[in-house]
Amino acid sequence: MRHILETIKLHKLQEVEQRKQNTSEEQLKNGVLFKRSTISLVDKIRQANTPHIIAEFKRQSPSKGIIRNNADIVSITAGYQAQGASAVSVLNDTKFFGAKANDFITAREQLSIPLLQKDFIVDKYQITEAKAMGADLILLIAKMLPTDVLKRLAAYAHQIGLEVLLETHNEKEIKDHLTTEFDLIGINNRDLNTFRVDIANSIALSQLLPKSAIKVAESGLDDPQVVTKLYQEGFNAFLIGEYFMKASDPTLKLKETRQKIVI
Numbered sequence: 001m002r003h004i005l006e007t008i009k010l011h012k013l014q015e016v017e018q019r020k021q022n023t024s025e026e027q028l029k030n031g032v033l034f035k036r037s038t039i040s041l042v043d044k045i046r047q048a049n050t051p052h053i054i055a056e057f058k059r060q061s062p063s064k065g066i067i068r069n070n071a072d073i074v075s076i077t078a079g080y081q082a083q084g085a086s087a088v089s090v091l092n093d094t095k096f097f098g099a100k101a102n103d104f105i106t107a108r109e110q111l112s113i114p115l116l117q118k119d120f121i122v123d124k125y126q127i128t129e130a131k132a133m134g135a136d137l138i139l140l141i142a143k144m145l146p147t148d149v150l151k152r153l154a155a156y157a158h159q160i161g162l163e164v165l166l167e168t169h170n171e172k173e174i175k176d177h178l179t180t181e182f183d184l185i186g187i188n189n190r191d192l193n194t195f196r197v198d199i200a201n202s203i204a205l206s207q208l209l210p211k212s213a214i215k216v217a218e219s220g221l222d223d224p225q226v227v228t229k230l231y232q233e234g235f236n237a238f239l240i241g242e243y244f245m246k247a248s249d250p251t252l253k254l255k256e257t258r259q260k261i262v263i
């Protein structure tokens with residue numbers, strides 16, 4: 001069976017080609033938000049040695065199906081900011097994650113903290129789009145693209161003022177990118193072949209990174225004690241989606257989680 005990322009990649013390539021027909025990159029660059037100054041998550045993390053939560057807004061996922069399809073982007077993302085998220089991540093993919101067309105821009109309109117545009121980037125055009133919709137940082141996934149392409153895309157993102165979170169999941173992906181310039185290194189706790197979450201694997205992989213790297217634990221985090229453990233092991237930030245989104249009150253769940261993390 002085809003890997004989920006391969007399926008997503010094939011779909012993205014088609015989707016992006018279609019969007020290019022409707023809006024040129026030059027048109028995107030003329031948008032108001034393309035010119036805005038971005039807000040740095042890296043600075044925020046370097047300034048405060050504390051567990052930084054990147055709270056994610058996601059309606060559904062390939063591993064869990066529908067999580068909260070009719071979620072209100074305004075109240076949830078505003079609540080995340082009010083409850084101390086260091087950044088908010090908004091899924092921007094419709095086919096696999098159920099994003100609605102205006103989710104990202106609506107979040108941008110009301111947030112003053114860094115906003116991660118969470119998509120599956122296979123083309124420079126999507127990075128221009130991300131900037132044009134008001135992103136501060138983007139995600140690149142090591143498994144999806146060759147190293148030289150990832151480096152080129154990261155360089156372009158930096159050129160237009162975006163920070164880059166590189167997602168990794170195994171030793172090779174980490175070692176291949178050790179010397180390259182990504183701003184934050186994510187380690188996905190979830191194996192996307194099996195959807196199994198393995199925190200011990202993430203801790204072992206994090207030891208391969210230099211102390212100075214900003215390490216982000218991603219996926220499957222549903223216990224403040226586990227976040228505490230990962231923080232003690234050197235992770236700086238925690239990308240949490242489903243745990244908040246499936247709670248009866250996502251922003252209250254973020255508040256409780258932050259209170260329960262021991263530092």
Ligand SMILES: O=C(O)c1ccccc1NCC(=O)[C@H](O)[C@H](O)COP(=O)(O)O
Nearest residue numbers: 061062063064218219220221240241242
């Ligand atoms: O979440 C999935 O099922 C998934 C499947 C295939 C590719 C990516 C996937 N997730 C994207 C993410 O990065 C997560 O939304 C993010 O790490 C938050 O994870 P969680 O806290 O488990 O919602």
